[in-house]
Amino acid sequence: MLIIGIAGGTGCGKTTVVNQIINELPNKEVGVISQDSYYNDLSYLSYEERSQINFDHPRAIDFELLGNHLNELKHGNPIHQPVYSFVNHNRTKDTILTHPRKVMIVEGILIMTNPQIREMFDIKIFVHADSDERLIRRLKRDINERGRDLDEVLERYQKTLKPMHNQFIEPTKEYADIIIPNNKYNTVAVDIVRSIINQKLA
Numbered sequence: 001m002l003i004i005g006i007a008g009g010t011g012c013g014k015t016t017v018v019n020q021i022i023n024e025l026p027n028k029e030v031g032v033i034s035q036d037s038y039y040n041d042l043s044y045l046s047y048e049e050r051s052q053i054n055f056d057h058p059r060a061i062d063f064e065l066l067g068n069h070l071n072e073l074k075h076g077n078p079i080h081q082p083v084y085s086f087v088n089h090n091r092t093k094d095t096i097l098t099h100p101r102k103v104m105i106v107e108g109i110l111i112m113t114n115p116q117i118r119e120m121f122d123i124k125i126f127v128h129a130d131s132d133e134r135l136i137r138r139l140k141r142d143i144n145e146r147g148r149d150l151d152e153v154l155e156r157y158q159k160t161l162k163p164m165h166n167q168f169i170e171p172t173k174e175y176a177d178i179i180i181p182n183n184k185y186n187t188v189a190v191d192i193v194r195s196i197i198n199q200k201l202a
């Protein structure tokens with residue numbers, strides 16, 4: 001199994017790049033794991049308490065479960081990937097049965113901050129977009145898709161997102177084998193990653 005980690009700040013376009021990469025690849029051969037599925041289970045907190053959590057700090061992620069799941073997949077076993085609700089700030093009761101594939105892509109802002117997880121990646125990719133571009137995209141996406149309003153996104157950006165990005169996420173760029181510039185759609189970089197995957201699948 002080839003495991004590809006794709007990191008980068010919020011709004012840099014990780015999900016979009018992953019979708020572009022897997023588009024046109026046989027879906028029985030490539031699987032995707034999202035770090036968002038591995039936010040800690042916060043069922044013991046009220047909604048108000050959950051909304052105060054710093055979701056951009058590495059301790060917000062259940063890396064133990066993510067590591068166990070990647071190990072299971074490596075050993076050929078299926079996993080039950082949790083499903084996350086951004087609206088409720090919590091895991092749902094649902095899971096997605098995820099089967100091992102020849103190529104597994106793991107994407108998320110913090111996946112390269114954890115040494116054990118980082119070591120599991122055969123290829124490490126960092127998607128870069130400038131912070132103003134990321135903020136604009138994040139605003140539009142969170143308002144349209146994640147049930148947020150303007151003040152909420154801007155307050156989170158100033159209080160946690162920006163400092164956490166600078167402290168934890170941006171420094172992981174140094175671990176990357178490939179950095180994808182993504183201020184604009186980057187079809188050349190996507191084609192290169194897809195051809196690496198095709199070589200593995202051949």
Ligand SMILES: Nc1ncnc2c1ncn2[C@@H]1O[C@H](COP(=O)(O)OP(=O)(O)O)[C@@H](O)[C@H]1O
Nearest residue numbers: 010011012013014015016137141182183184185
């Ligand atoms: N290169 C790009 N140019 C313009 N908009 C983009 C680009 N890549 C992604 N987007 C848009 O930005 C938003 C955030 O992208 P997404 O892939 O969800 O980022 P991430 O997963 O890194 O948070 C989405 O609405 C997406 O359509």
Ligand SMILES: Nc1ccn([C@@H]2O[C@H](COP(=O)(O)O)[C@@H](O)[C@H]2O)c(=O)n1
Nearest residue numbers: 009010011055056086089090108109161
């Ligand atoms: N309940 C939550 C949990 C996380 N976030 C934000 O999601 C961002 C990571 O997801 P991307 O798709 O943007 O990579 C992260 O910056 C968290 O602030 C949230 O808003 N609510």
